[in-house]
Amino acid sequence: MSRSKALQSYILVRLLLAPLMLLTIATLVFLLLRATPGDPADAILGSRAPEAAKAALRSQLGLDAPLWQQYLDYLKSLLGFDLGSSLTSRGLSVWEVIKEYFPATVELTFCSMVIAIVLGIGVGIVSATLPGTWLDIGGRLFGIITYSLPLFWVGMVLQLIFAVRLGWFPLGTRFPVNAAAPPSMTGLYIIDSAIAGNWAMLGNTLYYLALPSITLGVLLSGIFERIVRVNLRQTLKADYVEAARARGISEPTILIAHAFKNALIPVITVLGLTFAALLSGAVLTEVTFSWPGLGNRLYEAISLRDYPTVQGIMVFFGIIVVIASILIDIINAFIDPRIRY
Template structure:
């Protein structure tokens, strides 16, 4: 039964990915501009022979449907084109900037889950009490505060005034990054036992991760609280309490498990958004991630890089939603039989 459920989700993910590829190709083909001029430069584009050779080499002299299959073949081989600003393959650029965003997103998500879900459980177990009202106000503030304003305030207080955390970058100026294993500075420095670099990487990571985690904490707190309150009133929870089971065991095995489905939905969407790149936070903290790369690509009208980032973001959301669906099936058997 679970195998059939998994196959359906894989098929839906593949179809969705193909649809996104079709849309990105169509938008690229419909956008105004001359690809030969963008790639070759104005001087080379003024020579008809050079332009004709470029068009033939890239299949741009073929019908549109033929161009699509050529484009699809390149994607299958991992060829996303060449960035106009860096002159590197777009896939290489994504591999360079992606680990920074992943490291930041995972750290922010871990902080948000621990704090947000924990406070949501506390609020649900003490409904309509002063602590519950206080936590609800805190969650509303976390969701409502603009992320760029929170970033600037955090830099001003904790970096400029108190000098607790660094204000920019992934390492201190002049420090050499750890040997590249995963691209995650904290993990790579641990694997190579480079403790000084590990301390510097953690110090630079904490402040932007806390800023990114703030809205997620508010969301997870509110959803966990409301979902827990719905589950607490169910018959099987009341039966577990009537049997005299320890309150902590009832919360872990019965209440929290039944309340996890909507929480996972919010968590999956939030993590995908962070991994895709939060432009404002990465720009303020000079964090070299996907968000910064996308901002520079858009500013320089770097179409191959923009399309590459678009596909990357789309695939991230597809992958995260697929994992969320699988978790649904594991947590709630009713979902995989529906």
């Protein structure tokens, strides 16, 4: 079988397996939510509410039906792309909740990833090309420390220092509360400010993004530093690199045109999965920084036993991860001709 046909077959299999993966995610979310202690009626109405009111709310939400019936109704709604209505967001649908909060998560994730990529790859290249030097030792220490430090602890320490003590950065919002937000076109304040040509708004947006995105970006950069350093060191020892040196090709040309391209293949895989994981696992980051994104909204929904919101957001995140993993495999297959399926 030719490479192109094998690749087409692989992509087709992945696409056919995607619905099964999403069904597994949706089923696990459904079962785990109902296995956790707590009653949505108590969370919404309060523990002192009359039992009749609680029973009426359970009936309205369909929680008095058998579990299998709830599950079938849930799958039927998903097949119709209906994620239900939030119980705690003024009657908004879950899609409207996602539309309202997801742009903040995208903005934080994108800015953090840019910082992580630039810093991590830069330190990794320096460390790999200067083995045994103090720059290499410093790069390795940087990667180990940033990779191992817990985000919530670093986030709280930096907030105490730079926001509370020094007052250099704001907390808990995307934009000044006493100023009008950028006109809502995409929901992304950076893009909306740029489209409107309002550079003061753009400056405010970046200012409010600075502390959480720098913190998250620096901690994530350790992942890329370690991967780039290890793979680039191995690539620089490869036979084709030695052959290039024997032909008199300069070291910068060898690094950029030969070694770095091949060393980037595992970085692309980690980059895609990390980006998807940040989008779908933003709870810890956003709760730590009180960032008004979808991860923070998910945490609130879990606390209040808002079943439709939790289920809808988790399925939405699952779709992102599944799509990202398929795209990464396809990109790697086109970049690296050695990959066979």
